[in-house]
Amino acid sequence: PEWKELLMRDHETTEKVFDAGEKAFAAGKPDPSMVKELLRYFVEYVDGCHNKKEENHLFPLLEKRGVSRQDGPLGVMLQEHTRSKELLARLEPLADTYVGGDDSVLHELSLIYAEYITLLKQHFWKENDILYPMGERALSQADGDKVVEGIAATEAAISPDTRAHYYKLADDLMRWGEIEDLCHNLDHDTLGAILNTLPVELSFVDANDTVRYFSHENLPKIFPRTRGAIGMQVQNCHPQKSVHLVNEILADFKAGKREVAEFWIDMGA
Numbered sequence: 001p002e003w004k005e006l007l008m009r010d011h012e013t014t015e016k017v018f019d020a021g022e023k024a025f026a027a028g029k030p031d032p033s034m035v036k037e038l039l040r041y042f043v044e045y046v047d048g049c050h051n052k053k054e055e056n057h058l059f060p061l062l063e064k065r066g067v068s069r070q071d072g073p074l075g076v077m078l079q080e081h082t083r084s085k086e087l088l089a090r091l092e093p094l095a096d097t098y099v100g101g102d103d104s105v106l107h108e109l110s111l112i113y114a115e116y117i118t119l120l121k122q123h124f125w126k127e128n129d130i131l132y133p134m135g136e137r138a139l140s141q142a143d144g145d146k147v148v149e150g151i152a153a154t155e156a157a158i159s160p161d162t163r164a165h166y167y168k169l170a171d172d173l174m175r176w177g178e179i180e181d182l183c184h185n186l187d188h189d190t191l192g193a194i195l196n197t198l199p200v201e202l203s204f205v206d207a208n209d210t211v212r213y214f215s216h217e218n219l220p221k222i223f224p225r226t227r228g229a230i231g232m233q234v235q236n237c238h239p240q241k242s243v244h245l246v247n248e249i250l251a252d253f254k255a256g257k258r259e260v261a262e263f264w265i266d267m268g269a
């Protein structure tokens with residue numbers, strides 16, 4: 001992958017960790033071991049690895065190619081890195097105290113945690129949406145390869161499997177925080193409206209071959225269907241002569257032998 005994908009994957013992973021921690025704090029008393037691991041992830045990976053990859057490899061090359069540091073985007077990014085380091089330095093002793101069994105610091109700990117993740121979410125957004133695209137325009141392919149090498153070297157200087165190690169830690173934290181899929185907070189009407197807005201028709205058949213859902217119910221469709229289909233076995237929604245093909249495809253799906261079945265229908269137009 002290119003440097004931009006590598007760095008954005010770090011952001012994406014870290015934002016899930018943010019949410020896991022946020023949920024744990026919102027629920028009241030987070031598990032002290034989780035707080036300890038959260039801090040370890042932020043100190044060792046976000047500050048100690050991700051930011052270093054940018055500061056030592058991406059930013060200097062961008063500056064060389066004309067992206068300004070003083071009063072420019074790089075200056076702002078570096079200030080935010082420094083600010084996030086200061087917040088981490090305040091979080092660490094509070095987390096140690098909390099992990100040591102003193103709950104009196106919990107309120108302050110959660111306030112600074114909120115400040116830290118708010119700062120970094122905005123920071124990541126600026127990098128993803130502004131700085132990285134700017135970087136893609138400013139850097140040649142050879143420049144980009146150099147950044148990728150620098151990223152690999154920064155990770156290798158920590159341990160042979162730095163990224164895998166911390167992505168695994170992030171994964172554990174996500175499970176600990178029980179973060180839900182993004183659609184969790186959407187109601188049915190909103191989800192339905194989203195599906196009906198897609199320029200494709202969707203039908204959903206469950207593991208028992210039962211038709212459970214189709215989109216665009218009251219909208220024009222290429223494949224006309226009505227709610228009478230809901231609850232029917234999918235085999236009964238096809239002409240008798242093609243049922244053996246339908247069953248073959250279903251069997252292959254279930255056996256993991258294929259993931260897609262593509263076919264063309266002559267609509268006579």
Ligand SMILES: [Fe+2]
Binds near residue numbers: 050051
């Ligand atoms: Fe970043």
